[in-house]
Amino acid sequence: MTGVVRATYEIHGADARTRATALAVEQSHELPTEFAPDAALASLGVVVDFQQRSDSLAIAVVEYPEGLAGAELPQLLVVLLGNVSLQDGIRLVDIELPDSLVAAVGGGTRLGADGIRRVLGITDRPLLATALKPVGISATDLASMAAELAIGGIDVIKDDQGLANQGWAPFRERVLRVSEAVREANHASGNSAVYLPALAGPVELFEERLALVGEAGAGGILAMPGISGFDSMRRAATLLADDAIIMAHPSFLGGFTASLTHGIAPDVLFGPIMRVAGADAVIFPSSGGRFSLTREQCAAIAESSRKPFSGIPATIPAPGGGMSVARVPELVELYGQDVLLLIGADLHRGGDLRRSAAAFREAAVAAS
């Protein structure tokens, strides 16, 4: 497909055909067609398919001229859902992008699932992730915690999203200390754990903090596109080393996924949108934990992280949010082998992080 951004929307409620046409205009001209000069016809979104599925649900496919996005990721999001996010009953359920637009915004995912495995040197089992927490303890204590987890066998040790630049463990000190602790733990254990600091600070410190991640020898970053904007994640991908992992956290994105009749389908938000914005691993709240997505929605997220999408590499799904070691077999059955299992609090049960991490690793090996 060349030259066209194709978006599929569910339209819930009455008058769906009229609303589909209005949507295409809203997301392009934002001006009734009778007022638009002929010269602007080349920038108008058009409904190319419409199907009324039931009294209260229709599916509309809209094609937008690629030029509307102006070769910039922020504007692509504006075109896909900017204004109509404010209208009831509109839900974005699929997107297709021209290769030229994907290339213009940097190509999306760099490492992806395969690249993360290559960096970690692990091909034969589900990957393991955890979070350093709670906020409120010192950088030294977080570093000790990271060392135990790395020695125990966790692959990806990320900051909790609650860690920023608070006084208890300031960003610079934390990144330096934890990176070193993980490096030493790897040296002692022969493991290849990586540490991903959370990066969602002030705009003016973005490049400085990214540079520190590199200098410290951290393995990449935990990005929060809901907080910092998706373009900030894309930009990070252009600045980080080629082997640095970008893991996306869903913080502040729940507005889009809470409703079945509005927003963005979770498998689109945590699938293609994260992929075009440069994520390598994508955290989402797994069913059966503390959050709201269903088992079917979660399976769809895993599916969409892998499906062919404009030549962008597959990301690795990272289900989390209240998972446990006991559930590893079930999670692997649901998500498949190519998954980055994220377990946080459950590893603290029993008070021995190294042992918990080892049990987590054993469970993953047994399920592989």
Add this chain to the structure above:
Amino acid sequence: MTGVVRATYEIHGADARTRATALAVEQSHELPTEFAPDAALASLGVVVDFQQRSDSLAIAVVEYPEGLAGAELPQLLVVLLGNVSLQDGIRLVDIELPDSLVAAVGGGTRLGADGIRRVLGITDRPLLATALKPVGISATDLASMAAELAIGGIDVIKDDQGLANQGWAPFRERVLRVSEAVREANHASGNSAVYLPALAGPVELFEERLALVGEAGAGGILAMPGISGFDSMRRAATLLADDAIIMAHPSFLGGFTASLTHGIAPDVLFGPIMRVAGADAVIFPSSGGRFSLTREQCAAIAESSRKPFSGIPATIPAPGGGMSVARVPELVELYGQDVLLLIGADLHRGGDLRRSAAAFREAAVAAS
């Protein structure tokens, strides 16, 4: 109030008391309290008030230690709603911030309603705004359009949110041409219109484009915090000239406001959150137009734009999204005199923008 971020949540559904306690933990430690070291008690969120209002609704007030936000706006958003945005039935309905935190993130709104009136030199009537559209016409044509609107009497002429850096009217050319056209129109008419270019481009071009806004003599910017992140708007406020207006657009924010049982109450999102993030004027979709907010929600937004909030100046509400000149009396009755009325497409009716703008101005004067 010092040292505490206080957030009020509606909790919809069963087990609200248990969920309130879990929410306070989720948004601070993200770790069950029994696993947290004593040293971390100072960083734990606490439910300080809980009221069960009905079988399906409770109100919980949570106090978070100020230190959790780490003196950074992005992390404040993480604390207020980051993870629980992904839980059903949680809705943020009020926030109070310590003055020290507001100061640390730059003090919020600079000009606000009073400052915009001072810059424009207009004290005695509702203010008038419109948008340049549609995308797809040239910068020269947009500049001609802006001149007609400025001569006709519009105060604030903003880019449509659909204008970015597309080939039809690239950012640099557009900002230069439209700024000059508005300056010349003011010279000829004696009006004091300002032009606000839309600024939501790639992260790496943020400062360059902001600088161009200043060099071109544009009157400020149209910011899109839902696309670029709220911190990007805060940062713009630190870089723009003192008399530059920051107008916030609600693009891509509708996920938060679509539900009455989830997300963020519109009067919090378009009130305190926009104020702490530095907006001067706040666009929101007015009732009776193309979008979904009710009359009561809109009245509450106007109220919250003006209420005392940590010493941050009042913003001016900018209701839009399908408004018309015929509705000006009703809008002024709903929102009061201190409003920035945003009318777009309706001014194109009849094909004479200058005349439409003049009619808009007359209607506002008549309603004042």
